Amino acid sequence: xxxxxxxxxxxxxxxxxxxxxxxxxxxxxxxxxxxxxxxxxxxxxxxxxxxxxxxxxxxxxxxxxxxxxxxxxxxxxxxxxxxxxxxxxxxxxxxxxxxxxxxxxxxxxxxxxxxxxxxxxxxxxxxxxxxxxxxxxxxxxxxxxxxxxxxxxxxxxxxxxxxxxxxxxxxxxxxxxxxxxxxxxxxxxxxxxxxxxxxxxxxxxxxxxxxxxxxxxxxxxxxxxxxxxxxxxxxxxxxxxxxxxxxxxxxxxxxxxxxxxxxxxxxxxxxxxxxxxxxxxxxxxxxx
Amino acid sequence: xxxxxxxxxxxxxxxxxxxxxxxxxxxxxxxxxxxxxxxxxxxxxxxxxxxxxxxxxxxxxxxxxxxxxxxxxxxxxxxxxxxxxxxxxxxxxxxxxxxxxxxxxxxxxxxxxxxxxxxxxxxxxxxxxxxxxxxxxxxxxxxxxxxxxxxxxxxxxxxxxxxxxxxxxxxxxxxxxxxxxxxxxxxxxxxxxxxxxxxxxx
Numbered sequence: 425x426x427x428x429x430x431x432x433x434x435x436x437x438x439x440x441x442x443x444x445x446x447x448x449x450x451x452x453x454x455x456x457x458x459x460x461x462x463x464x465x466x467x468x469x470x471x472x473x474x475x476x477x478x479x480x481x482x483x484x485x486x487x488x489x490x491x492x493x494x495x496x497x498x499x500x501x502x503x504x505x506x507x508x509x510x511x512x513x514x515x516x517x518x519x520x521x522x523x524x525x526x527x528x529x530x531x532x533x534x535x536x537x538x539x540x541x542x543x544x545x546x547x548x549x550x551x552x553x554x555x556x557x558x559x560x561x562x563x564x565x566x567x568x569x570x571x572x573x574x575x576x577x578x579x580x581x582x583x584x585x586x587x588x589x590x591x592x593x594x595x596x597x598x599x600x601x602x603x604x605x606x607x608x609x610x611x612x613x614x615x616x617x618x619x620x621x622x623x624x625x626x627x628x629x630x631x632x633x634x635x636x637x638x639x640x641x642x643x644x645x646x647x648x649x650x651x652x653x654x655x656x657x658x659x660x661x662x663x664x665x666x667x668x669x670x671x672x673x674x675x676x677x678x679x680x681x682x683x684x685x686x687x688x689x690x691x692x693x694x695x696x697x698x699x700x701x702x703x704x705x706x707x708x709x710x711x712x
Numbered sequence: 713x714x715x716x717x718x719x720x721x722x723x724x725x726x727x728x729x730x731x732x733x734x735x736x737x738x739x740x741x742x743x744x745x746x747x748x749x750x751x752x753x754x755x756x757x758x759x760x761x762x763x764x765x766x767x768x769x770x771x772x773x774x775x776x777x778x779x780x781x782x783x784x785x786x787x788x789x790x791x792x793x794x795x796x797x798x799x800x801x802x803x804x805x806x807x808x809x810x811x812x813x814x815x816x817x818x819x820x821x822x823x824x825x826x827x828x829x830x831x832x833x834x835x836x837x838x839x840x841x842x843x844x845x846x847x848x849x850x851x852x853x854x855x856x857x858x859x860x861x862x863x864x865x866x867x868x869x870x871x872x873x874x875x876x877x878x879x880x881x882x883x884x885x886x887x888x889x890x891x892x893x894x895x896x897x898x899x900x901x902x903x904x905x906x907x908x909x910x911x912x913x914x
Contacts, residue, residue, distance in 0.1 A: 585834075585838075585839035585840065589839075607752060607755060608752055614838050615838065618840075658841075661844070661872070662871070664870060664871050665870040665871055667873070668870040668873070668875045669750065669840070672750060672752070672875070673752060675741060675742075676742075676755045695873070
């Protein structure tokens with residue numbers, strides 16, 4: 425995904441940050457094992473969050489071990505000792521979404537632009553096959569997501585809620601699959617999915633207008649002040665609601681472990697990320 | 713039933729003040745007003761019930777000579793409405809059915825309450841932008857209605873990125889109008905729990 429769901433490192437205890445890194449590395453190792461060396465480059469912090477959620481609902485990770493890093497053999501990493509089915513699921517969803525993105529890029533871009541994607545398409549298709557063999561129920565989730573996304577982009581009606589819905593539902597069901605259909609986890613997934621979709625859309629407004637791509641915002645002109653108004657009056661308030669609702673959902677989640685790390689992400693990490701992404705756009709797009 | 717001290721997160725030998733503070737903090741967090749238009753309202757209500765029972769149990773076990781009244785908070789439901797069926801469905805969590813009934817009302821007859829209920833259903837589905845527009849319209853059409861205004865204000869708080877009931881260690885320490893207002897509302901609720909009433913109209 426996009427790497428928006430991050431921690432605020434400065435506000436974490438050192439041992440919590442080390443645990444967070446261990447989860448990230450364990451996920452990386454899992455992907456290497458299931459889908460090969462190159463698959464781990466599709467890993468992002470967003471998926472690490474999903475793994476944390478899984479662990480928080482399933483007894484956490486009690487033991488760790490030190491082994492060599494998969495990417496840099498000279499480095500030693502700390503890994504979670506046991507294999508968790510949740511990690512398999514997260515790895516599977518990571519490659520499935522990558523496959524969708526690659527395929528989508530090939531379909532939407534010109535031949536030359538999409539060339540690098542065309543080259544990797546056969547590989548990612550192999551990953552998809554493997555992932556769906558392990559978790560066939562994800563097939564329906566992905567199909568609903570793709571169909572919903574297409575419908576939203578083809579619709580003449582400009583509704584943020586309508587456009588964000590497929591991503592929100594996908595994340596809702598995905599988090600449900602990681603938590604035995606826990607209602608709070610599902611709502612957390614819904615709100616976080618929506619937040620991710622809207623942040624990406626808010627970041628890309630200028631590019632989407634330039635390349636005539638779909639944007640969920642009802643924006644009439646290329647004028648920078650209009651774009652800024654949309655960001656301030658439409659995008660940011662909706663992003664804030666999604667974030668607050670995600671926090672409310674988290675409050676109703678009983679976390680056996682990793683609650684503090686997840687709280688850091690939902691209260692501090694994503695708040696800071698939202699601000700930095702949109703502030704960066706505001707500064708880079710300012711007229712000279 | 714779970715150990716009531718565990719539920720409130722206090723030590724068995726905690727002082728009465730510590731217990732009251734713990735109860736107040738938890739009641740703030742899981743207060744039904746905070747989840748009134750949220751799909752997890754049932755979960756929050758269960759949690760609230762658990763907290764109330766735990767608090768009552770502890771007070772009972774430590775009954776003081778003054779004989780304190782039971783402190784549970786009961787949520788008063790709105791009694792008069794143009795759309796009792798829709799309100800019933802919302803309470804039962806049947807949001808798709810509620811939406812169908814709402815859509816069935818001709819556009820010309822849609823009053824402030826219609827927009828308010830439409831907003832509630834939208835919010836519960838996660839359609840926050842639509843919920844905001846609907847609440848906006850409801851307040852515009854009937855500015856004196858406290859129920860609609862409360863929903864609109866709560867939405868505005870969230871849109872401003874303000875979560876007053878959030879995790880204690882991450883709560884902002886700003887002393888601003890929002891903070892004062894929500895603190896007063898909480899104080900009023902806790903006062904009502906104890907049998908008083910700080911703000912009569914809330």
